[in-house]
Each structure stands twice: as C-alpha cells, then as structure tokens.
Amino acid sequence: MFLQLYSICVLIWDVSWLILYSIYFILKAAKELLLPPPLKSVSKEVVMVVGCGRGVGKEIVKIMAMLGATVVCVDINKDSNNLTVMQIKQMMPYKSKKIHSFTCDVTNHSDVIKLANDIKNEVGNITMMFHCCGIPSPRSLLTEDPRNLNKTFDLAIMSQFWLLDAFLPTMIKNNHGHIVALTSVAGLSGQKEQLPLSVSQFAVQGLAESLLEEFRINRKDNIHVTIIHIYPFILNSDTAADIRLRIPSYFGTIKARLAAQCIIDAVRRNYIEVSIPKHLIFIGHLLRILPRQATIMIREMLDTGVDFA
Numbered sequence: 001m002f003l004q005l006y007s008i009c010v011l012i013w014d015v016s017w018l019i020l021y022s023i024y025f026i027l028k029a030a031k032e033l034l035l036p037p038p039l040k041s042v043s044k045e046v047v048m049v050v051g052c053g054r055g056v057g058k059e060i061v062k063i064m065a066m067l068g069a070t071v072v073c074v075d076i077n078k079d080s081n082n083l084t085v086m087q088i089k090q091m092m093p094y095k096s097k098k099i100h101s102f103t104c105d106v107t108n109h110s111d112v113i114k115l116a117n118d119i120k121n122e123v124g125n126i127t128m129m130f131h132c133c134g135i136p137s138p139r140s141l142l143t144e145d146p147r148n149l150n151k152t153f154d155l156a157i158m159s160q161f162w163l164l165d166a167f168l169p170t171m172i173k174n175n176h177g178h179i180v181a182l183t184s185v186a187g188l189s190g191q192k193e194q195l196p197l198s199v200s201q202f203a204v205q206g207l208a209e210s211l212l213e214e215f216r217i218n219r220k221d222n223i224h225v226t227i228i229h230i231y232p233f234i235l236n237s238d239t240a241a242d243i244r245l246r247i248p249s250y251f252g253t254i255k256a257r258l259a260a261q262c263i264i265d266a267v268r269r270n271y272i273e274v275s276i277p278k279h280l281i282f283i284g285h286l287l288r289i290l291p292r293q294a295t296i297m298i299r300e301m302l303d304t305g306v307d308f309a
C-alpha cells in the first residue's frame with residue numbers, strides 16, 4: 001500500500017517535471033525563432049566541401065573562404081574544382097594558403113580512403129564537412145532513369161558513409177565537428193516518378209537523425225549535425241525555365257548564392273534542420289500531421305511538376 005502510494009508520487013513528480021521542461025523548451029524554441037542564436041565563427045575551422053565544382057557547393061566554398069575558414073575543395077571533376085579554386089584565389093589572393101583542392105569520386109570507397117590520407121598529410125583535421133552532391137538539377141529529376149538506381153544511392157547516401165567513416169573518428173576524438181548534409185525537399189515528402197531519389201533523400205534524413213542520437217548518447221555535444229532540405233529550383237535560372245509552377249510567385253527560383261548564404265547562416269547557428277526556402281519545412285511537418293485527404297489537397301495546390309507532386 002505504502003509502496004504503491006510512493007510509486008504514484010514518483011510518477012506524478014516525473015510527469016510534472018516532464019511537462020514543465022517541455023514547456024520551457026517550447027518557449028525557448030519560440031524565442032529562438034524571434035531571436036536567433038548567435039553566428040559562430042568559422043575562422044579556425046577546416047571546412048571540406050564535397051561537390052564544390054558547381055552550384056551551391058561552389059558558393060559555400062567561396063563564402064567559407066571569405067569568412068576566414070581553411071577550405072578543402074573536393075569534387076569528382078578536376079577542371080571545375082580547379083576553376084572554383086582559381087576564382088577564390090583571385091578574389092582573395094592573400095588567403096591562397098588556406099585553400100586546398102582534391103579530386104575524388106566519393107562513391108568509390110577506396111578513393112575516399114585515399115582522399116582522407118591526402119588531406120591528413122597536406123591539410124590536417126577536417127572539422128566541418130559539407131556534402132553537396134546528389135542535389136539534382138530539375139532536368140535530371142524529371143528524366144531520371146530507374147536503372148541508375150545504384151548511382152543515385154551511391155551518391156546520395158553511400159558516399160556519406162564512406163566520408164563519415166574516414167573523417168568522423170577524428171571529430172569524435174576531438175569532440176569538435178560539424179556535419180552538414182544537403183538534401184532536396186524530396187526528403188520531406190514522398191514523390192511520384194522519382195522514387196529512388198526520394199528514398200535516398202529520406203535515407204539522408206535518417207542518417208542525420210541517427211548521428212544526432214549517437215552524439216547525444218555519447219555526449220559528443222560539440223559535434224553538430226545540420227540537415228538542409230533544398231527546394232530544387234535553385235542554381236542557375238536557366239535550368240528552371242521549363243518547370244511548370246502553379247504558384248510561381250510563391251515558389252520562384254533561388255539563386256545558388258542566396259541558397260549558400262542561408263545554408264551557412266543555419267550552420268553557423270548550429271540549427272539541426274532547416275529548409276530553403278524556410279517555410280517548406282513547416283509545410284512538410286504539416287503534411288505529416290494532417291489527415292491524408294487534406295494532404296492530398298495541399299499537394300495538389302502546391303503541385304510543381306517536380307516536387308510535392
């Protein structure tokens with residue numbers, strides 16, 4: 001009898017704390033919506049950007065170099081990588097010692113191991129890692145061949161494992177690091193016609209969440225994970241010309257530069273999950289809690305011909 005009473009008291013106590021803390025964290029999150037946390041400095045970081053030859057990756061490298069970070073440009077295409085590096089060096093000649101470039105096919109495990117060795121010898125420990133490949137242009141989204149299944153998966157998800165395998169152990173040892181994964185918004189909502197792509201993007205989401213949990217449990221609280229869902233109508237405006245948009249003004253296209261700025265902003269604030277444009281993540285969450293019939297209506301209204309279709 002006494003024992004029962006005791007356990008009920010403990011339960012009530014625990015639940016009260018749970019509720020109080022939940023309210024506290026909800027209020028804290030609401031406050032951060034209005035007053036975002038401060039931007040962290042990246043000037044002492046060694047930032048590796050995979051897929052820096054074009055698009056968002058290229059702009060990320062440029063901005064990171066401007067912010068004073070040591071940048072390590074990695075791309076499968078030697079020439080476009082070289083071009084990126086040359087442009088940065090031209091922009092900031094005084095920083096040329098802080099810019100390195102490596103050619104690597106990140107879908108090839110042995111190539112990634114080689115990359116890790118080269119970087120260790122030439123540059124040092126990577127402290128931030130941006131994975132920017134596997135964000136397709138709208139055209140490739142529309143015409144993706146189902147037979148390219150392993151290509152899609154190798155690039156979007158397997159390469160993440162190879163890179164983590166190579167670079168995460170040092171981050172864990174030093175309890176210092178930041179892993180940034182970019183996915184298209186296909187990872188927020190299932191897609192017709194782009195099954196492999198959508199599935200691979202969901203996999204990246206799962207990877208990011210598992211990593212977060214891993215670091216939380218092992219108390220690696222100085223290793224951050226940021227997952228960024230990008231609405232794919234970015235990059236150069238010419239690629240988006242043939243996309244049908246039911247609500248063009250609402251969705252418009254985003255320049256790679258602006259996207260990169262938003263990404264770096266979110267990363268420097270240690271946000272866990274963001275979307276570009278910002279409101280899409282709320283739509284994604286909404287789609288999850290609403291009844292299916294309602295989500296179908298929303299999807300049809302937002303029908304873009306490529307995403308959310």
Ligand SMILES: *[C@@H]1O[C@H](CO)[C@@H](O)[C@H](O)[C@H]1NC(C)=O
Pocket residue numbers: 082083086101
């Ligand atoms: C990049 O290209 C320039 C001009 O073609 C060349 O001089 C330079 O050595 C190249 N750099 C690398 C790292 O390949």
Ligand SMILES: *[C@@H]1O[C@H](CO)[C@@H](O)[C@H](O)[C@H]1NC(C)=O
Pocket residue numbers: 105108109110111114
């Ligand atoms: C994978 O990378 C290794 C090491 O760079 C290279 O020798 C090998 O040819 C690559 N394999 C493929 C299929 O590209």
Ligand SMILES: *[C@@H]1O[C@H](CO)[C@@H](O)[C@H](O)[C@H]1NC(C)=O
Pocket residue numbers: 150151
């Ligand atoms: C894809 O996977 C299949 C089955 O494992 C394999 O036969 C094929 O060579 C792979 N294709 C590529 C491009 O790696």
Ligand SMILES: *[C@@H]1O[C@H](CO)[C@@H](O)[C@H](O)[C@H]1NC(C)=O
Pocket residue numbers: 124125170173174
């Ligand atoms: C890189 O990390 C290793 C492992 O923690 C550490 O011993 C080493 O001093 C680090 N190197 C630099 C340049 O920080």
